[in-house]
């Protein structure tokens with residue numbers, strides 16, 4: 001590629017903007033990947049129109065192959081927006097990328113007409129057009145995927161909070177009954193949630209019950225211990241209950257020391273410990 | 288020079304840190320507090336840090352020093368209201384602040400100080 | 414499309430007040446990138462430690478703040494630089510509890526645990542540079 005080659009693409013985009021728009025919309029409507037159930041033709045027209053005018057503006061700077069240049073920011077922002085909204089609507093990545101790729105055909109046809117018999121120029125133009133649209137298409141796919149990841153993470157977070165509720169056992173005593181496998185990120189979310197609830201409720205005792213947890217690895221154990229330390233700094237005391245023999249063994253093998261952390265065999269034991277600390281006695285009523 | 292106000296509440300002194308302190312201001316607070324504790328013969332000190340959004344090793348050390356100095360003067364210090372995000376960060380940083388009493392809020396901090404005063408009186412009676 | 418720098422700022426680090434200002438600016442940046450509260454706090458605390466080292470051990474210097482956005486990942490990269498005495502034994506300086514001035518010596522080791530990327534280079538007699546980054 002020589003850099004001095006002056007592409008006709010910018011001029012072409014300006015001259016045929018309306019024609020290109022119509023042809024492109026037609027190409028999109030014909031594409032098998034179009035999701036008529038998710039996208040109205042009015043929306044399709046609106047976003048196609050906006051993309052074309054942004055593309056034309058960016059292209060007039062003549063820098064067609066460097067998408068990192070600042071003039072491409074509006075185009076990328078727009079595409080990122082399209083990807084994000086399509087990701088949340090349930091489009092697939094290829095359905096989303098087709099938005100860009102389907103513009104190839106109308107653009108190529110115009111380029112062919114424009115270059116006539118100058119095959120060298122045509123080759124040059126097609127290379128530029130392909131590279132540009134491929135990069136924009138890939139960008140769309142990448143942002144689409146990262147948006148999907150964000151959505152999934154958000155959903156996981158919501159599920160986590162639903163599946164591990166912090167409950168108030170008594171005025172001033174919270175319990176966090178953990179069930180299922182703990183991985184490091186789940187533990188982190190759950191623990192932050194516990195500390196926040198401690199502040200909101202002003203509870204001085206928090207029981208973390210791990211009876212329902214099959215195994216604990218070093219990282220998770222460390223998260224647990226850090227939570228206990230953080231709670232202590234805030235002025236609350238955590239009690240870990242339900243450490244099963246296997247888990248206790250693993251911990252020792254892993255070299256995790258529970259040190260001065262208060263541990264109890266069961267949630268009931270932990271609760272009566274907290275009662276005792278708070279000066280509460282439970283008595284059976286005599287008949 | 289600006290100063291962090293120290294408020295007298297009965298037998299206790301209350302400091303509520305509302306601003307992002309620069310280091311000299313933190314040092315000045317440490318000095319002021321020790322002087323006030325000695326002068327007023329306070330029974331306890333409460334430091335409310337619920338408005339502080341960062342506690343780094345410098346502030347951590349200051350809190351530790353205050354606790355140690357007031358203890359040397361026969362008075363306990365309680366740090367109250369530490370935010371969860373701050374507590375998590377301090378643990379990650381590796382600060383242990385083992386010498387510091389903590390409580391969730393000012394009321395609980397006062398209750399803790401009163402309980403400790405009572406305990407030490409009982410001890411002395413025996 | 415890697416590591417687009419969307420914002421850049423250099424701030425001097427010569428005094429106590431500069432450390433406060435560095436904390437404040439980085440806090441604002443983390444908010445604009447929608448960092449979680451815990452992530453905000455971790456990065457701002459790291460800034461406080463490193464800025465103080467620059468002022469106190471390095472005899473003053475500067476911090477370069479860069480906001481990174483490649484549309485896939487967003488984050489903040491910070492470079493603390495001084496022309497001070499430098500660090501002769503980096504391993505020792507990184508060790509928790511080591512301090513040349515009888516302090517807690519948690520600044521460097523602790524900071525490393527608070528960020529996603531950490532790089533320290535130093536030449537005795539020439540100066541010190543610490544670069545950290547935290548991703549959203």
Ligand SMILES: Nc1ncnc2c1ncn2[C@@H]1O[C@H](COP(=O)(O)OP(=O)(O)OP(=O)(O)O)[C@@H](O)[C@H]1O
Nearest residue numbers: 344466470471506512513516517518519520521541
């Ligand atoms: N910018 C710097 N220039 C020269 N020496 C430095 C610099 N930063 C750190 N050091 C050296 O590394 C040692 C360890 O630094 P670190 O921040 O971990 O501890 P500290 O500053 O001594 O104590 P703390 O940060 O816990 O108050 C310092 O004592 C100092 O000798």
Ligand SMILES: [Mg+2]
Nearest residue numbers: 462466520521
């Ligand atoms: Mg330091």
